[in-house]
Amino acid sequence: FQSARRGNDSVKKGPVIAIDGPGGVGKSSVSKRVAEALGFKYINTGAMYRAFGLAAKASYVDFKDDLNLQDYCRDIDINYSTDTGRITIDGVDYTDNIGSDRAGELASKVATQPSVRACLSACQRMMGEEGHVVMEGRDIGTVIFPDADVKIYLDAAHEVRAERRKDELEKNGIEPSRVSDILEARDKRDASRQAAPLKQADDAVHIDTSSLTLDEVVKKVVQIINERLNVGNTGR
Numbered sequence: 001f002q003s004a005r006r007g008n009d010s011v012k013k014g015p016v017i018a019i020d021g022p023g024g025v026g027k028s029s030v031s032k033r034v035a036e037a038l039g040f041k042y043i044n045t046g047a048m049y050r051a052f053g054l055a056a057k058a059s060y061v062d063f064k065d066d067l068n069l070q071d072y073c074r075d076i077d078i079n080y081s082t083d084t085g086r087i088t089i090d091g092v093d094y095t096d097n098i099g100s101d102r103a104g105e106l107a108s109k110v111a112t113q114p115s116v117r118a119c120l121s122a123c124q125r126m127m128g129e130e131g132h133v134v135m136e137g138r139d140i141g142t143v144i145f146p147d148a149d150v151k152i153y154l155d156a157a158h159e160v161r162a163e164r165r166k167d168e169l170e171k172n173g174i175e176p177s178r179v180s181d182i183l184e185a186r187d188k189r190d191a192s193r194q195a196a197p198l199k200q201a202d203d204a205v206h207i208d209t210s211s212l213t214l215d216e217v218v219k220k221v222v223q224i225i226n227e228r229l230n231v232g233n234t235g236r
């Protein structure tokens with residue numbers, strides 16, 4: 001990704017679907033299923049921040065020192081396989097450790113730093129530029145691909161998201177604790193940071209998923225995407 005880190009502009013060559021939203025809303029489950037339904041690649045940018053946070057912590061990098069992080073970013077080698085979903089940094093595979101609350105917390109903290117965002121954003125643009133991709137995160141429709149073909153913003157009531165996060169942790173064999181408080185603190189940090197804060201793009205479709213099942217959300221999102229992509233194709 002060294003060369004990609006120089007660029008800030010997106011040059012997409014095929015359809016890009018941006019799915020953003022707060023923690024616990026079900027972005028990963030929905031995005032993965034939507035990508036499967038469309039035959040598109042799936043890219044989980046939160047997983048990249050999580051792996052980065054774990055790797056930087058293991059290397060004793062000071063998260064509060066942006067210059068220190070800048071140096072660290074310059075030297076690391078990030079590898080994200082969209083075929084397997086596995087993420088390695090400097091040859092260490094972090095995939096099996098990114099599901100914990102600790103990884104989420106480290107990700108949210110490190111994601112406030114502009115140098116880290118610049119580094120991972122460039123990787124994400126490079127990974128998505130070929131198109132036929134569903135990319136999920138916090139800033140995909142606003143910063144990474146502001147010209148995405150379809151932008152979806154998934155939302156849900158806090159209690160619903162806390163419940164979904166609890167289920168997800170349990171599914172990963174992790175004992176949930178203080179889920180609601182941790183989620184609230186993380187959402188606050190993600191939405192109030194200066195660099196690329198979590199917010200809905202003006203042209204995103206807002207979906208409140210509070211009372212919808214996963215199947216219903218997937219169906220709705222696929223329908224919106226098909227409608228928009230087909231409209232875009234008419235007359236070409």
Ligand code: DC
Pocket residue numbers: 023024045046047049050104107108111136137138139140186190
């Ligand atoms: O989606 P997630 O819970 O795996 O994301 C973990 C953290 O990473 C989240 O709290 C904020 C950060 N993040 C970000 O700042 N920008 C993204 N595009 C994706 C995640």
